[in-house]
Amino acid sequence: MARYRCPGCGYVYDEEKGDEHEGFKPGTPWRLVPEDWACADCAVRDKADFVEVDGLASE
Amino acid sequence: MSNSPMAAADTAPQSTYRDDKRHWWWLPLLVAISPVLGVYLAATTSQNLWLWITPILWYAVLPVADWLVGRDTRNPSDAAVPSLESDRYYKFLVYASIPLFYVTWIVGVWAVATQDYSWVGYLGVSLSVALTNGLALVVGHEIGHKTGRFEKRLAQVVLAVPAYGHFSAEHNRGHHKDVATPNDPASSRFGESLYAFVLREIPGALSRAWHDEKARLARGGKSPWSPSNELLQSFSITALLYGTALLLLGPVIIPFLLISTFWGWQFLSTSNYIEHYGLLRQQLPDGRFERCRPEHSWNADHVISNLMLYHLQRHSDHHARPTRCYQALRSDKAPELPSGYPLCFTLSYFPPLWRAVMDKRVLAVYSGDITRVNIQPSKREQILARYGAAQKSAAGA
Numbered sequence: 446m447a448r449y450r451c452p453g454c455g456y457v458y459d460e461e462k463g464d465e466h467e468g469f470k471p472g473t474p475w476r477l478v479p480e481d482w483a484c485a486d487c488a489v490r491d492k493a494d495f496v497e498v499d500g501l502a503s504e
Numbered sequence: 505m506s507n508s509p510m511a512a513a514d515t516a517p518q519s520t521y522r523d524d525k526r527h528w529w530w531l532p533l534l535v536a537i538s539p540v541l542g543v544y545l546a547a548t549t550s551q552n553l554w555l556w557i558t559p560i561l562w563y564a565v566l567p568v569a570d571w572l573v574g575r576d577t578r579n580p581s582d583a584a585v586p587s588l589e590s591d592r593y594y595k596f597l598v599y600a601s602i603p604l605f606y607v608t609w610i611v612g613v614w615a616v617a618t619q620d621y622s623w624v625g626y627l628g629v630s631l632s633v634a635l636t637n638g639l640a641l642v643v644g645h646e647i648g649h650k651t652g653r654f655e656k657r658l659a660q661v662v663l664a665v666p667a668y669g670h671f672s673a674e675h676n677r678g679h680h681k682d683v684a685t686p687n688d689p690a691s692s693r694f695g696e697s698l699y700a701f702v703l704r705e706i707p708g709a710l711s712r713a714w715h716d717e718k719a720r721l722a723r724g725g726k727s728p729w730s731p732s733n734e735l736l737q738s739f740s741i742t743a744l745l746y747g748t749a750l751l752l753l754g755p756v757i758i759p760f761l762l763i764s765t766f767w768g769w770q771f772l773s774t775s776n777y778i779e780h781y782g783l784l785r786q787q788l789p790d791g792r793f794e795r796c797r798p799e800h801s802w803n804a805d806h807v808i809s810n811l812m813l814y815h816l817q818r819h820s821d822h823h824a825r826p827t828r829c830y831q832a833l834r835s836d837k838a839p840e841l842p843s844g845y846p847l848c849f850t851l852s853y854f855p856p857l858w859r860a861v862m863d864k865r866v867l868a869v870y871s872g873d874i875t876r877v878n879i880q881p882s883k884r885e886q887i888l889a890r891y892g893a894a895q896k897s898a899a900g901a
Contacts, residue, residue: 453795454827456651466653468723486651487826488680489796 448498449475454487457498521584523831529597531811535561536604536639539632543615552621555628558635567847569808576805576818579834594831598646598814602658605640605665609633609745609764616760617753630763637666637764638771639812646814648672649826660738664745666768669738674713677720679776680826684783684800685793686878694782694866695880695887697855702773771849778802778841778848779819782866784878798824798836799869805835809844817845839869867891 446461463469467485483491542557580588612633616626640662648659659672682688689708692701717735718728726732783800785793798820810817814830820838841848852858870876874891
């Protein structure tokens with residue numbers, strides 16, 4: 446399970462937690478997040494801009 | 505009111521920045537209840553001009569005050585931002601305004617239905633409430649950008665007063681994503697009049713909000729007609745508020761409902777019109793648009809109107825960093841409007857006047873290269889010809 450961070454505002458998409466409000470159930474992998482999805486907090490950056498925080502579950 | 509010494513102490517490095525405007529951020533609350541004050545003063549002095557208090561304030565007093573007091577020159581440093589943002593005083597002021605919009609709306613609708621006004625007085629109250637509805641949209645904008653669910657809920661509550669419950673969904677996921685591109689119904693184009701823009705933006709915003717909300721709900725396996733639809737949640741509060749008023753006061757309030765709602769929407773649309781006029785994010789080789797930067801929004805950094813609008817006029821920093829709180833927004837290196845929003849509104853009501861003032865400013869942003877401007881498609885050929893660019897250079901744009 447990996448985590449991906451918005452380089453603009455710092456929002457983190459955690460595959461383990463998903464984002465229920467955005468409609469991503471816990472465990473939803475990053476590849477299933479639509480390509481045109483924009484950052485849930487700032488919308489200035491979209492999926493392609495996100496950077497992987499860590500490759501392994503770290504918490 | 506605590507100045508959060510704890511929060512400041514937690515934050516390193518220390519900053520010596522003091523917000524000169526700190527105690528002036530109460531002013532928008534006074535504006536929010538100004539129509540109530542007008543109704544009260546008209547009743548006690550028998551001078552019905554008081555019913556026009558808010559339009560007079562917005563269209564006459566503020567432009568003069570902006571001109572007299574001038575621009576903001578001070579910005580919080582990077583070091584000052586964390587303690588400013590964690591200072592709950594600023595948040596409290598925004599929250600405190602929310603019930604005031606309800607009080608104002610209710611007093612306004614009660615006054616037009618029960619007081620003995622001529623149509624001029626009735627219109628004055630309706631326009632006064634319309635402008636506070638506009639301010640409610642500014643408050644909804646500020647808190648709708650915050651990341652907490654509680655604040656997003658409050659935004660739905662305040663946006664119910666001007667009947668614009670789709671604003672948060674449309675603005676955050678739509679406008680901020682597409683800003684300063686030809687795809688954005690909320691970014692005005694060079695050569696587009698305010699009136700053409702309003703007719704494109706209002707339906708465009710509703711349809712984009714519905715589309716985005718439907719997509720969000722579909723990802724979670726829900727129908728757009730589910731109770732989780734945040735547009736419908738806010739619109740239900742509006743229906744309850746407006747419906748109760750109609751039941752209790754009767755059809756005499758219909759003109760008030762129409763004027764205060766539509767002129768309130770106009771307030772938002774006109775803000776959108778002046779905030780990005782003609783500015784364009786250039787397309788990258790892979791077809792995506794460049795990231796939103798400060799030069800993709802117009803600033804209007806005037807002290808007085810900024811106080812009324814929670815720094816909305818520091819619009820460039822807002823678009824570059826949308827989650828930043830109003831008190832910490834900075835006057836970025838960005839193109840500048842000729843004055844604060846109140847006077848710019850009036851200019852934009854007269855399209856030839858607006859274009860005389862603004863078209864040259866847009867061109868200056870792009871060093872005179874009209875092909876890099878966001879141009880109204882129906883006027884593209886004519887505008888390119890006027891500014892000496894061959895149609896060929898815009899091919900594929």
